[in-house]
Amino acid sequence: MxxxxxxxxxxxxxxxxxxxxxxxxxxxxxxxxxxxxxxxxxxxxxxxxxxxxxxxxxxxxxxxxxxxxxxxxxxxxxxxxxxxxxxxxxxxxxxxxxxxxxxxxxxxxxxxxxxxxxxxxxxxxxxxxxxxxxxxxxxxxxYDTALNTAVEAIDKIRDTASSHNRLFFVEVMGRDAGFIALNAGVGAGAEEILIPEEDLGLDRLLESLKKSRRAGKSSSIVVVSEGDKTGKNVFELADYVEENLPNYEARVSVLGHMQRGGSxxxxxxxxxxxxxxxxxxxxxxxxxxxxxxxxxxxxxxxxxxxxxxxxxxxxxxxxxxxxxxxx
Structure with a gap:
């Protein structure tokens, strides 16, 4: 050379x-x-x-x-x-x-x-x-910027979840990797975190949400990596939970490309x-x-x-x- x-x-x-x-x-x-x-x-x-x-x-x-x-x-x-x-x-x-x-x-x-x-x-x-x-x-x-963007958004969603006693599924980016979901979920205090690397399974998710209810939690945040395969997609996941846990009113928020942008x-x-x-x-x-x-x-x-x-x-x-x- x-x-x-x-x-x-x-x-x-x-x-x-x-x-x-x-x-x-x-x-x-x-x-x-x-x-x-x-x-x-x-x-x-x-x-x-x-x-x-x-x-x-x-x-x-x-x-x-x-x-x-x-x-x-x-x-x-x-x-x-x-x-x-x-x-x-x-x-x-x-x-x-x-x-x-x-x-x-x-x-x-x-x-x-x-x-x-x-x-x-x-x-x-x-x-x-x-x-x-x-x-x-x-x-x-x-990565660090995307994490901070996701945590800030989840914090704001939690305000609404608490006000209405709702369950929010928040989808973050990550394709085949759950780094954003795991770290943002821990940082934002999510009740459950679904990532491609760990197959939580629908039964365990339901049991976890039931446990949260019994513990007195009136609202919950579930952070979902876009590559997670627990459900076909985050919307069907929310529908499945509503069908099996009628006490929960579920909402979905997909953060999408806002995680890529910003200073x-x-x-x-x-x-x-x-x-x-x-x-x-x-x-x-x-x-x-x-x-x-x-x-x-x-x-x-x-x-x-x-x-x-x-x-x-x-x-x-x-x-x-x-x-x-x-x-």
């Missing part, structure tokens, strides 16, 4: 609060080391179409506090083809770009691994996803800044095919292949705490 003179940065997959802070960090670290920086609009699709923009330290003024991503993000069917990846490589070489920083999740990293294998092009990944489902880091960029928390801004610096320094140092992440509050690296294939497991101790708190 020759000397790195120009680095490109892009955001890919679902947007996450803190992505702009990561872009800012990459750009300013490049400037610090007298390395040119190029932004790629719309992720891999922009790579295929050569939708590039030169970025300087001043180009990223006043974006650290903004949600979303100034570089946009999009799905790319073209990059999934050999022809598309060949065009992407040609665009990089034509613009004299020597290395690439990919900010995204496992799907984005998978594309990076394939591209690196085919063209031996230097790539470093920065984990940016609210799901927190990437192996090799305790926190992904955007990133201080934690996410700092995390993004740390990971961006490390990503650029690794490339300048001649390293590639790695993801930067946070472990034991230190920035460490994991191979992109391991980050994709490894499993970030749910915290069993927190599950135990959740069970105790529902007494």
């Amino acid at each position: 020759g000397k790195i003179k120009k680095i490109a940065v892009m955001t890919s997959g679902g947007d996450a609060p803190g992505m702009n802070a990561a872009i800012r960090s990459v750009v300013r670290t490049c400037a610090y080391y007298s390395t040119e920086c190029v932004g790629i609009y719309r992720g891999y699709q922009g790579l295929v179409e050569a939708d590039f923009i030169n970025l300087t330290a001043r180009s990223v003024n006043n974006i650290i506090h903004k949600g979303g991503t100034i570089l946009k993000t999009a799905r790319s069917t073209a990059f999934r083809t050999e022809e598309g990846r060949k065009k992407a490589y040609e665009n990089l070489k034509e613009n004299e770009i020597d290395a690439l920083v990919v900010i995204g999740g496992d799907g984005s990293f998978t594309g990076g691994v394939v591209f690196n294998q085919e063209y031996n092009f230097p790539i470093i990944g920065i984990p940016g996803t609210i799901d927190n489902d990437i192996y090799g880091t305790t926190h992904t960029i955007g 990133p928390s201080c934690f996410d801004r700092v995390l993004a800044s740390r990971l961006g610096v490390k990503a650029v320094e690794l490339l300048i140092d001649g390293q590639t095919n790695l993801m930067v992440g946070l472990q034991n509050n230190e920035v460490q690296t994991t191979s992109l292949e391991k980050a994709i294939k490894g499993q970030h497991t749910i915290d069993k101790e927190l599950l135990r705490v959740s069970d105790i708190m529902t007494i």
Whole structure:
């Protein structure tokens, strides 16, 4: 790998609060080391179409506090083809770009691994996803902000639940991972938490709600991860409970994409800044095919292949705490 003179940065997959802070960090670290920086609009699709923009330290003024991503993000069917990846490589070489920083999740990293294998092009990944489902880091960029958004929303829903003696099912994001649901549920004092990693089952859910009634609870909050399979979906789950527990008046609230938006928390801004610096320094140092992440509050690296294939497991101790708190 020759000397790195120009680095490109892009955001890919679902947007996450803190992505702009990561872009800012990459750009300013490049400037610090007298390395040119190029932004790629719309992720891999922009790579295929050569939708590039030169970025300087001043180009990223006043974006650290903004949600979303100034570089946009999009799905790319073209990059999934050999022809598309060949065009992407040609665009990089034509613009004299020597290395690439990919900010995204496992799907984005998978594309990076394939591209690196085919063209031996230097790539470093920065984990940016609210799901927190990437192996090799305790926190992904955007996760902390999404958690705070979910807890704030559940707190407000609880006010209504208490006022009307209602049972609320609150669905949070998480796809196949229950990190948001588990932590937001504990933080907001939910009576039950349904996550994909733990099959609670309908019978146990009913028994838990009956127990809450007997304990004198007039209202309840059940936090449901969108990937949970206890019911076909959260609405049918609510209907099932109403049919079997007629004393409960159930309501459903799906928080949806509001969890992706908003100004990133201080934690996410700092995390993004740390990971961006490390990503650029690794490339300048001649390293590639790695993801930067946070472990034991230190920035460490994991191979992109391991980050994709490894499993970030749910915290069993927190599950135990959740069970105790529902007494």
